Amino acid sequence: xxxxxxxxxxxxxxxxxxxxxxxxxxxxxxxxxxxxxxxxxxxxxxxxxxxxxxxxxxxxxxxxxxxxxxxxxxxxxxxxxxxxxxxxxxxxxxxxxxxxxxxxxxxxxxxxxxxxxxxxxxxxxxxxxxxxxxxxxxxxxxxxxxxxxxxxxxxxxxxxxxxxxxxxxxxxxxxxxxxxxxxxxxxxxxxxxxxxxxxxxxxxxxxxxxxxxxxxxxxxxxxxxxxxxxxxxxxxxxxxxxxxxxxxxxxxxxxxxxxxxxxxxxxxxxxxxxxxxxxxxxxxxxxxxxxxxxxxxxxxxxxxxxxxxxxxxxxxxxxxxxxxxxxxxxxxxxxxxxxxxxxxxxxx
Numbered sequence: 001x002x003x004x005x006x007x008x009x010x011x012x013x014x015x016x017x018x019x020x021x022x023x024x025x026x027x028x029x030x031x032x033x034x035x036x037x038x039x040x041x042x043x044x045x046x047x048x049x050x051x052x053x054x055x056x057x058x059x060x061x062x063x064x065x066x067x068x069x070x071x072x073x074x075x076x077x078x079x080x081x082x083x084x085x086x087x088x089x090x091x092x093x094x095x096x097x098x099x100x101x102x103x104x105x106x107x108x109x110x111x112x113x114x115x116x117x118x119x120x121x122x123x124x125x126x127x128x129x130x131x132x133x134x135x136x137x138x139x140x141x142x143x144x145x146x147x148x149x150x151x152x153x154x155x156x157x158x159x160x161x162x163x164x165x166x167x168x169x170x171x172x173x174x175x176x177x178x179x180x181x182x183x184x185x186x187x188x189x190x191x192x193x194x195x196x197x198x199x200x201x202x203x204x205x206x207x208x209x210x211x212x213x214x215x216x217x218x219x220x221x222x223x224x225x226x227x228x229x230x231x232x233x234x235x236x237x238x239x240x241x242x243x244x245x246x247x248x249x250x251x252x253x254x255x256x257x258x259x260x261x262x263x264x265x266x267x268x269x270x271x272x273x274x275x276x277x278x279x280x281x282x283x284x285x286x287x288x289x290x291x292x293x294x295x296x297x298x299x300x301x302x303x304x305x306x307x308x309x310x311x312x313x314x315x316x317x318x319x320x321x322x323x324x325x326x327x328x329x330x331x332x333x334x335x336x337x338x339x340x341x342x343x344x345x346x347x348x
Contacts, residue, residue, distance in 0.1 A: 018086060020065050071193060075200065094297075112289045113289065182233045
């Protein structure tokens with residue numbers, strides 16, 4: 001299948017987004033270190049001197065540029081192509097940290113990077129073509145089709161059940177509660193972002209879509225979903241160890257986003273079974289590489305603490321063992337304040 005111009009634009013924007021976001025983590029961390037050295041108070045213990053550090057703000061601006069590129073990418077390419085490529089930002093961050101911050105990238109991490117790249121190449125090769133859309137009203141018709149309305153209703157019911165029933169009881173002991181809420185709302189936010197981005201693209205091309213109420217409805221949905229998503233992602237990262245939250249959230253969010261896109265935009269219609277299976281396999285390889293990268297970072301962190309017994313890098317064993325409080329406790333007691341701060345800053 002040929003690669004359309006819109007798909008190519010979306011691909012380039014998604015790659016640029018990953019590059020900017022991955023680099024922003026490193027720049028912000030350099031800024032945090034410089035601010036801590038100047039003031040003597042690290043952000044991880046309550047210092048805010050990094051707000052006066054130009055390097056930290058350079059990192060924030062770089063991240064914003066990356067997020068804007070990601071937003072625009074959805075206007076040109078299907079979510080099946082754009083969303084999984086977000087994993088490449090982890091590779092950029094890991095490689096730059098190896099050379100700039102002298103954080104060694106071990107063989108396990110290198111394998112994870114290779115898997116992410118290989119899986120991404122497979123997804124790009126077999127990605128579906130972007131659906132031609134001429135107005136926001138056409139997107140509204142896709143959003144109000146029976147199959148997608150059933151998906152939206154299911155998401156809303158599940159989110160309400162998780163928030164009002166499970167969250168008060170199990171939110172602080174089960175990592176899947178908060179990450180589930182984030183991922184479910186995230187899948188709707190991406191569909192709304194794609195709809196809004198497409199509307200703005202058509203407007204800039206001379207076909208004003210701002211006169212239609214559907215455009216503003218999509219904007220409202222974006223704001224609602226993103227605010228809810230960020231709120232519960234903050235809660236997840238504040239309650240559980242990042243090494244547990246990040247891969248679980250990435251797997252759930254990406255899977256649900258692809259499912260929502262397939263239902264709403266019918267991304268797989270007209271594709272051969274071979275192409276669909278190849279995309280799924282590429283997606284699984286990317287997910288595996290992402291988890292491996294997080295496991296490698298966690299393993300490296302644990303191996304440097306000889307006073308503690310080795311912890312299994314297995315994600316399954318952490319989940320089966322509860323909520324990862326032991327790992328979180330070790331991070332709080334022995335981890336670098338700069339690293340903890342960086343994780344918090346990555347949310348904004």
